Amino acid sequence: MTRFIKHARHGAVLALLLIIAACAPFSLVPASTNDVANFRVDADIAWNKVNQLRLESSAPLAYWTVDGPSLNGMLFIGGVKDGQPVVKVQGDTTKDNALIFRNGMTATEIVELWEATTAKISQTTIAKGSNIEGATFGGTSGFKFDFHYVTKDEVDRSGIGYATVKDGRLYLIFFSGTKLHHYPARLASAKRIIESARITG
């Protein structure tokens, strides 16, 4: 396990959607009701908010972790507008209209978009969604999906996403972590947050 943790930490710079500035400060998220990125959620344990993400989105964005940003974490994306990328690396000036959300996309197409976005940001070829099915999310009809990806640090990571399109905007919460330990260890707490989520903005 020590070797595993070392590998995972070594790969911090390449972890999914988690591009953090050096010396990024964290702030405590208490085990209570919290407002985050256009969601109101109930946390049953304390989390840590990463304050300086090196990702950007047209929508409010937040990232929480329990054990460390390269080990597990939950990304909140609160309402991506039609024609905008779901998320991208800050300062990425690529003239790229390929990875954008379009109102009217099906769940299948949104998961395809998430696969391609993950592949680009994490510089990986192994990024696959599965088990897409309808689910209530954010107090409305949405869907959920499982996810598997391998970052360039060669660590297998698992993820679970819940999403919905409301008023033409995409709302997504995605929890992921190292497959062997940090994903299963915090999945229950992550799910409680996701299932409690209400859309506020």
Added chain:
Amino acid sequence: MIASARRAPSRRHVLRGLCACSLVGLTACNATTGNEPPLAAGYRPSAGTDEGGLWHSVEKIERETARSRYRIRDAELNRYLEEIITRLSPEFHADMRVYLLRTPYFNASMYPNGMMNVWTGLMLRAKDEAQLAAVLGHEIGHYTQRHSLSRFRDAKARNDFSVFLNMGLAAAGVGAVGNLTNLMLVAGMFAYSREHEREADDVGVTLMTKAGYRPMAASEIWQQLIDESEADKDRRSQSLMFASHPAEQERMATLKAKAEQLGNGGEGFADRYREKIRSIRFMMLEDELRLRQYDRSLVLIQRLQKETPGDGELIYCEAEIYRLREGKDDLKLAETTYERSVQAANPPPQAWRSLGLIQRRDGRHDAAVQSFRKYLDLRPDAEDRAIITSYMEKAA
């Protein structure tokens, strides 16, 4: 990624950049005018030399490569690559090990200790075994001529380590090369690398011709790359590597002239090649589509279709590009292309699913239900059965 660029690059990344000589020039072999003498078969440097130290470090990289999650472990396919290397270089084949890596870009690279990496983007793009042999022969040329060692010694002598650090990062695919100053320095080094590239090209085309392959394959594969990059003008214009490394046309012309000298003999072994890569082709196509480089991918997929007309899998991929691109009239174009796919030979079941998605978005629910049903009939264990079934229920 970005954070890593702020840290000192790891030793592994630097070594990858320093040691690997690759085909494309993204990890260009930095030439030196003072070339090393060619290798002798079975050669291994003594541990106390700089070359011995270089090999030792690269062996660590090789151990990591051997257990990489990106390695394609298909035994038959790996054996096939080894057979091509044996055919190309009976003298040195026992000194080389080839690793096939799941990376959807065109590249192969050679390390000083005989480790060769081949990326799946190359396998997808090679038209036949002769084209693949041309690239592998080129890499063997880097190995036998000890270009990595020249490059290593040259870097030390010129004290250009800062540039190499950045090239090391680029070579390892870690991220941006750095600031403009460094980019300009790197660009200068790309120009400086041509001597080794020319030499490796020359060795490669000679080896492949001796092995019975058609020599013209070497220049063809460059032409194919040029066609792809020209289709992708936006990305090309953003790439300093292309801006500073305009040698593709020149290399292609040189290889063509060399092939003309060598004559029109040799075989391509296209059927054998297609059969051998069959087990991973759909995965490679999906990886290509996930890059969402629509214009570039379209050139590739349409070329592959010309080589194997009526291939439902390739027609499906073309339709996928239109569906994902979603430009003006693209969805209509995608629909007619999916329809061609499902009527062609060997279409993937996913063609019916994608057809259903378009029909659903267009409000043609009955047609969508029929398409989704066909998909689930053809793929009863589909992992997305639940969501597809929900689409059908909503339509009903």
